[in-house]
Structure formats: structure tokens, C-alpha cells
Amino acid sequence: MDTLESLPSLETARKLGLLPEEFDRIAEILGRRPNFTELSIFSVMWSEHCSYKNSIVWLKTLPRDSDRMLAKAGDENAGLVDIGDGLACSFKIESHNHPSALEPYQGAATGVGGINRDIFTMGARPIAQLNSLRFGDLNLPKTKRLLRGVVKGIGDYGNAFGIPTVGGELFFDDCYNTNPLVNAFSAGIVEVGKSAKATSFGVGNPVFIVGSATGKDGIHGATFASEDISAASTDKLPAVQVGDPFMEKLLLEATLEIIATGYVIGIQDMGAAGIICSTSEMSAKGEHGMIIDLDKVPTRQPNMAPFEILLSESQERMLVVIEKGKEHIIQGIFDKWDLNCAQIGEVTARGENDLGRLHFYRYGELVADVPAFDLVLGGGAPQYHREYKEPAYIKEYAKFDISDVDDIEKEDIREIAEHLLAHPNICSRKWVYEQYDSMVGTGNRSTNAPSDAAVVRVKGPGIPATDKSIVITVDCNSRYVNANPRQGAMIAVAEACRNIVCTGGEPLAVTNNLNFGNPYVPEVYWHFVEAVQGMGEACRRFSTPVTGGNVSFYNQSSDDGPVFPTPTIGMLGLMEDPAHRMTLDFKNEGDLIYLIGQSTNDIASSEYLYSFLDIKASPAPYFEFDDEWHVQEGIKTMIRKGWLQSAHDVSDGGLFVTLAESAMAGNKGFEIVSDDRHRLDSFLFGESQSRVVVTISPEQQKHLEGYLHDTVMPFMLLGTVTDSAPAFVIDGTPIMTLAEAKDLYDNALGKIMA
Structure with missing residues (x-):
């Protein structure tokens, strides 16, 4: 261990992302000042990325239980x-x-x-x-x-x-x-x-590291992810890991094979914070300790320092604890898949006054002695209630009044439609998904x-x-x-x-x-x-x-x-x-198009308002949970009854984009009438929630409308699906042809990226 003179200072702790009070708390936990390796351990395990120290108090309020929940x-x-x-x-x-x-x-x-x-x-x-x-x-x-x-x-x-x-x-x-x-x-x-579970217990059970060798990529990656991006961030490129998908494929098969043996006590991916995260979290969960010999960790570079081995986030690695006496089985499986499989330690008993300690050795010397429980989320890691206050802009956004925006005329529809169909937030993602x-x-x-x-x-x-x-x-x-x-x-x-x-x-x-x-x-x-x-x-x-x-x-x-x-x-x-499989594409000429759900005079936060009119300050769109629940239960019933030919929810870009996407997917057109109870811009381009466009064959009209009336479900018969010379027609006026729409929608992102 380091001498007192060589122990790190508060300034070193600050550079590692620790607060002064956290530095003091570490010394209190250890009963002494930490050495550099121990300070590095606490810095990554108490980073936001690993400990959720600024978020856990609120995450605990989320619902976590159901009859189906197994973990x-x-x-x-x-x-x-x-x-x-x-x-x-x-x-x-x-x-x-x-x-x-x-x-x-x-x-x-x-x-x-x-x-x-x-x-x-x-x-x-x-x-x-x-x-x-x-x-x-x-x-x-x-x-x-x-x-x-x-x-x-x-x-x-x-x-x-x-x-x-x-x-x-x-x-x-x-x-x-x-x-x-x-x-x-x-x-x-x-x-x-x-x-399998991410735990560790059973005194004497062997601890293995499997998969790739450990290198210097990703060191302090968890700390790096717990600070703002700045001009100096490029100096931290070693904090970015390097992946090998072919190694991961081998690791997948080997991992599933060893789990199937039934001899695995616990297993955990070495993601953020690497070996120290896996050893501490598994030990804390199982209320045991570990002795780890870092000399036995397969490494890519010679003479890696203890903190580098412990904090490396090299990819495609696992920590595995198995039943004692079964070492040859895990070794045989990983040999078959030509992967590293090295026993680096064993599980130890919990102490008289703690739930388990981690002892790390390098070149035969104890380089870190830390309590697992005090490192982890839900254990001794700090939890903070941070100050919060509403930003001033929220009240300004709430002042938005749709009456301050002129409604559109029918001759404006095409220009807006062209803008939306070609907008990067709405257009086809073909350029992306064709690479997958x-x-x-x-x-x-x-x-x-x-x-x-x-x-x-x-x-x-x-x-x-x-x-x-x-x-x-x-x-x-x-x-x-x-x-x-x-x-x-x-x-x-x-x-x-x-x-x-x-x-x-x-x-x-x-x-x-x-x-x-x-x-x-x-x-x-x-x-x-x-x-x-x-x-x-x-x-x-x-x-x-x-x-x-x-x-x-x-x-x-x-x-x-x-x-x-x-x-x-x-x-x-x-x-x-x-x-019960339901798709969004229009199917047949003559099918009836319905809008299920309540339309409102609302263009707030819509793509139309934000990017076409360049009005950034507006509230979120209309949403009422009871309306949403009613619509979703209705759609479930309609699908189970077999009434629907297609279903597509109204979201980004509003009703027009929803109709256009369904038409383009089915190589069809549509002819609809607008709702004179609402502004034309909100009807076509507003993004008020809890609405779904469905199509049905004319034979199902009686069943569908009877159900909608009986359940008091808001709906509107918009029009019909068209096929011959397909176009998008609104109130008798052709807006654009199917071919024009598809050219805009399908090619916009590719043209920008070209």
C-alpha cells in the first residue's frame, strides 16, 4: 500500500470527479486516507453513471411490480x-x-x-x-x-x-x-x-474473468460519462471503448452454454467501470467478499497499473462465479469457443462488521482493500436531493394562443405537406435502416x-x-x-x-x-x-x-x-x-377511412408550428389520460373483432402525415373531407394526442359505427382509400400524387446525406 506521503490529495479527488464531502466520506469508510487505486475505485463507483447518486431518490418512485415481473x-x-x-x-x-x-x-x-x-x-x-x-x-x-x-x-x-x-x-x-x-x-x-443472476456467494467459489483481454480503452469511461462535454473532452478519447462483434458472438454462445450447466452462481457483464463494478456489485448483492489477483487478468498491454486493470471498460468481458470443483467445466467450454477464461480470485466470507470486502493484489502486494457494500447503488454510495426550480420559459410557452396564428387556406396545404414529408424528423428512415x-x-x-x-x-x-x-x-x-x-x-x-x-x-x-x-x-x-x-x-x-x-x-x-x-x-x-397482427398500410380501393379519437384546435409543439412557422414557444399538445385509455381499449377490441384493415396512430406531422404514410406503404391514395368544426391547420397538421386512423371494408361499417356509438367513442368518417391514379385529395382538391409524395418522403434523408 502507498505511504502516507504518497496518498492522493483533495485536489486529486476533484480531478477524478469527487466532491470534497465525498472525499471525506471515503476516508471515514476506510478509517484512513485512500490510496490512488482506492480513490479511483470510489470515483467511478460513485460517479452518476454507476451510482445514480443524483437520480435514485426519484427513480425509487417509479412503479416496479406486476404479476409478470420476474426481475x-x-x-x-x-x-x-x-x-x-x-x-x-x-x-x-x-x-x-x-x-x-x-x-x-x-x-x-x-x-x-x-x-x-x-x-x-x-x-x-x-x-x-x-x-x-x-x-x-x-x-x-x-x-x-x-x-x-x-x-x-x-x-x-x-x-x-x-x-x-x-x-x-x-x-x-x-x-x-x-x-x-x-x-x-x-x-x-x-x-x-x-x-442467471448477478450475484456472488459461497466461500471458496472461484471467480473467473472470461472473454476479451483487458486493455487501456475505456478507463474512467463512467467518470467521463458523468460530466459535461467540452472542448477538452477530445483529450479523453481513451475513455471510449473499442468493440469486436465477432468476439461477442463467441462470448454469447459460451455464456449461454455455461449458464445451462447449472453451475453458475452469478455472472455480470463488465460494462461501465469494468472489473471493479462487477466485483463490487456482485459481492454486495451476495453479501460476501472477494480476493482478486490482478496479475492473473489477461491484458493487452504490459505493465498495466492496478487502477487501469480495475477501471478498464474493454468490451466483450464477463465476471463469472461458479461452484467450487467445476472449474474444469467452465474452462473446457471457453477453450472450445477459443476465449480467455482465467480464474482471478475466489469468494470470501463476510466480515464481522461488514457485508464483505474486496481485496485486490498486484505483484503480490495488496493494492486496494474496500468494502463492496459502500461502493454500490443501494448500499453506501451517496444519494442526493438536488435543488430544482421551474425554468422561466415554461410560463412563457404556456402563453401561446392559437388565435395569434392565422389559419391556413386550402391552397397552403401542398406547401406545408411538402415541407413535412421531406423534413428529417418525419421523412423515411430508409437511408438508416437499409444499413441494418x-x-x-x-x-x-x-x-x-x-x-x-x-x-x-x-x-x-x-x-x-x-x-x-x-x-x-x-x-x-x-x-x-x-x-x-x-x-x-x-x-x-x-x-x-x-x-x-x-x-x-x-x-x-x-x-x-x-x-x-x-x-x-x-x-x-x-x-x-x-x-x-x-x-x-x-x-x-x-x-x-x-x-x-x-x-x-x-x-x-x-x-x-x-x-x-x-x-x-x-x-x-x-x-x-x-x-391479431395489424399493419398501417392501406389495403383496398374503397375501404373507409376513420379517425378514432377527439380532434382539438391544437397546433402546440407540432412539427408544423415549430419548423414550418418557426414558432418555438408553445406548450405540449393536448393530452388527457382518460381519452387515451378509451381509444386504446377501443382499438384493441376492433382488432380482436377482425373489423380493421389497418391502424396507424396520429403523431409527428399530424393527421396528414399519418394518412400519407399509410397510403405510401400500401401504394394507394386517399380522398377525405376536413372537419369544419376545427381549424384546417390543427385538423391536418396538429398533433393532439389519443387519435388513430383506421380503415375498414364497407361491409364492416355497421359493426364499427355501432360499437363506436355504444362506447361513446369520438370518431369521424374521413373518406375512402383510392387506387386508380392514386393521389392525396382533400375536400375535392388534389394535393399531390402518390408518386410525388413518395419521392419527397423516401429520398429526402438520402439526398441530404449524399
């Missing part, structure tokens, strides 16, 4: 939900924002790798991926570079790893110029009772049948045959959240549910990725508190508990300020019967 938020590597017939779905979403801002290709690639490891360390085989991406002004060369790098990183890693990318979202706003958001979602399947393999594994039921959410058949090696499908989506309109964080977060949950319902699924549970600015700024923290409360309220009312997720603070820079508050919702739904 609650924070208990394991990922959430686990019972989907029936002896099967469970493990799913989770996490961010890789800071790494992607500096090195977009590796930042995004390792985000994909990390989230998939969280799934297969549960013993679940990943079957689908989604992503939620946000970037700045697409006219800036920097934004194009970031987008190219991120999309290629996601595609290269996911395609090589062999898991289909089945959907996602993409949004642009100037607030993301410096800080792009890259959120990765993965879902996998495991038989109930055969999942969406069909590997042949489980994706959405590629040739577009719908509001992705549908993936539950199948794969070792998974019992079934007709079930999971229905998954990621949703958040951050402009709404910025305008009203509580209501915007509720809308994000509601839209995720609506997308699953419109696809024919039943919403089950949520994982979230909470992307915000600096939590020490009271106005930013107010965004966070309000959004979490809104999310919690919506999840309780929809009976979709939160299984876990990720908090990403410090998405902020001195030039651009904080990003829009972006609480991304990843939602899992279930489709028991493939006959």
Missing part, C-alpha cells in the same frame, strides 16, 4: 418479464451518448454490444434490437459525420453479431448539436427458471408489413416453439417534454402503448433511458423530476411497470446548453395470436 429494476443485469408458456423476455435500454459524441462509430458499436451482453448474462438469447437516436442540425457537416458514424457503428456491430435491428426512432434539433443521444435497446428470450440487417434470425414480422411497433416472433436456438411474438417500440417526443416535462413524459408512455396496441399487442412493461443535462443546474433537475413523475403516473395507469433502464445526465455543453429533456421509453408488448 425488478436494478436487481439484475436487465429486466425480466413472464410472457407465458414457461418463457420470459429480458429487455433493457441504455445510452452511449458521450462516447458517440467523440467517436461515433465505436461509441455506437460498443453501445450495441453492451446492451446485448446485459441480455445474455441473464441467460436470455437476444432476438431483436431497437435504437433511439438524436442529432443536431442536419445541415452541419459535424452532424452528418456523427450520423454516418453512429449508423455505421450500429449496423456493423449488430449485423456481425447476428441480431436483427427491427426499428427505432430518429430526431433532429439544434439542441443536440454538441451532444447527440444514442440509446440502444435489446430484447431476448429465456425459459422461466433458467435465467433486419431479417437475420428470420423472426422479424415487420420488414415487409409496416406497423407502429416492431413484431418479432419468439423463436431461436434453445427456445421452445410458440406462435407468440414480442411487440417492441421506443418512443419520446423530446420537444413535448421540453415544453412540459410531466405531460411530455406521460405522452411518451402513452404513445409507446398506443403503438403496441395499434400493432395488435398488449403492453406489458417499460424500460427507460433518461437523457438530461447537468443535474446541478436547478432548471435541468426540475425537468428530470417532473418527467419521472409524469412517467410514473402514466406507467401506473397503463399497468406497465418499469423494469430498469439508464440515467444519462451531463448531456450539456457551454455552447448549446442542455439537450431537450429526453426520457426515452422502451416498451415491451406481447402478441399471443399472430391473427
